[in-house]
Amino acid sequence: MEPIYEGKTKKIYPYGDNVILLFKDVFTAFDGKKVENVSGKGEVNARFTELLMRYLEQKGIPTHFVRREGNRIIAKKTSPLPLEFIVRNYAYGSLLKRLPILEKGQKLKVPVYEIHYKNDELHDPLLAENDPVAAGLLTEEQAGKIKELTLKINDYLSELFERAGFKLIDMKLEFGIDKNGNIILIDEISPDSFRAHKDGKSYDKDLFRKGESGSKVLKRYLELLKALEETVNAYL
Ligand SMILES: Nc1ncnc2c1ncn2[C@@H]1O[C@H](COP(=O)(O)OP(=O)(O)OP(=O)(O)O)[C@@H](O)[C@H]1O
Numbered sequence: 274m275e276p277i278y279e280g281k282t283k284k285i286y287p288y289g290d291n292v293i294l295l296f297k298d299v300f301t302a303f304d305g306k307k308v309e310n311v312s313g314k315g316e317v318n319a320r321f322t323e324l325l326m327r328y329l330e331q332k333g334i335p336t337h338f339v340r341r342e343g344n345r346i347i348a349k350k351t352s353p354l355p356l357e358f359i360v361r362n363y364a365y366g367s368l369l370k371r372l373p374i375l376e377k378g379q380k381l382k383v384p385v386y387e388i389h390y391k392n393d394e395l396h397d398p399l400l401a402e403n404d405p406v407a408a409g410l411l412t413e414e415q416a417g418k419i420k421e422l423t424l425k426i427n428d429y430l431s432e433l434f435e436r437a438g439f440k441l442i443d444m445k446l447e448f449g450i451d452k453n454g455n456i457i458l459i460d461e462i463s464p465d466s467f468r469a470h471k472d473g474k475s476y477d478k479d480l481f482r483k484g485e486s487g488s489k490v491l492k493r494y495l496e497l498l499k500a501l502e503e504t505v506n507a508y509l
């Protein structure tokens with residue numbers, strides 16, 4: 274079957290009222306300029322997404338997650354917003370370029386909330402907070418709802434990671450509009466989309482960006498997955 278969409282790390286197939294997200298066995302960085310195939314990577318990211326979305330559902334956050342089969346996630350079909358929502362707890366990545374007065378790694382006084390326009394050629398530019406409303410991509414109400422959900426998700430996951438012994442540095446979320454017109458969390462939550470640290474070490478895609486081999490990076494992802502699974506299971 275032909276995918277509806279093929280991105281750098283996933284293929285999306287139609288599946289009735291749902292979609293199938295097939296997570297590819299590939300690491301990519303620098304807008305796709307660096308690529309490495311590692312067997313088993315897709316399933317690991319699908320497992321992160323399952324664990325964390327189920328956890329969030331329990332907390333009352335609406336997500337697209339239905340079920341997982343190996344490296345595939347069956348999810349509710351939505352109209353995906355062409356936007357990325359980032360929340361940051363510590364200063365890393367592009368925030369340091371924008372605000373050079375920050376010291377790398379410093380704890381932020383409050384979480385920073387950012388909206389970016391999804392566009393590889395433009396390198397996902399940062400928007401002003403009311404740009405999506407001005408452009409007609411979101412209503413005022415939807416924009417408020419997404420900000421509220423993003424900050425709640427950050428609180429829930431920061432707490433979970435802390436109990437597992439990790440710091441949630443920052444993360445990127447995506448939202449879509451489901452068939453009832455509701456805003457729901459979509460896409461993935463994995464070390465490709467968040468930064469996590471323990472004892473000053475990265476457990477996320479920064480390792481790959483910095484030149485670590487794909488198989489080493491995947492081992493680190495698995496260590497974090499195991500710790501989070503144990504924490505979630507102890508809590509349930
Ligand atoms: N439930 C859903 N309904 C509709 N589209 C979805 C859903 N979940 C995820 N998507 C979309 O599927 C795509 C996932 O593919 P992938 O992440 O590989 O590509 P991408 O985000 O377009 O590009 P990139 O390679 O930069 O990540 C994204 O565009 C995402 O918005």
Ligand SMILES: [Mg+2]
Binds near residue numbers: 280
């Ligand atoms: Mg993506």
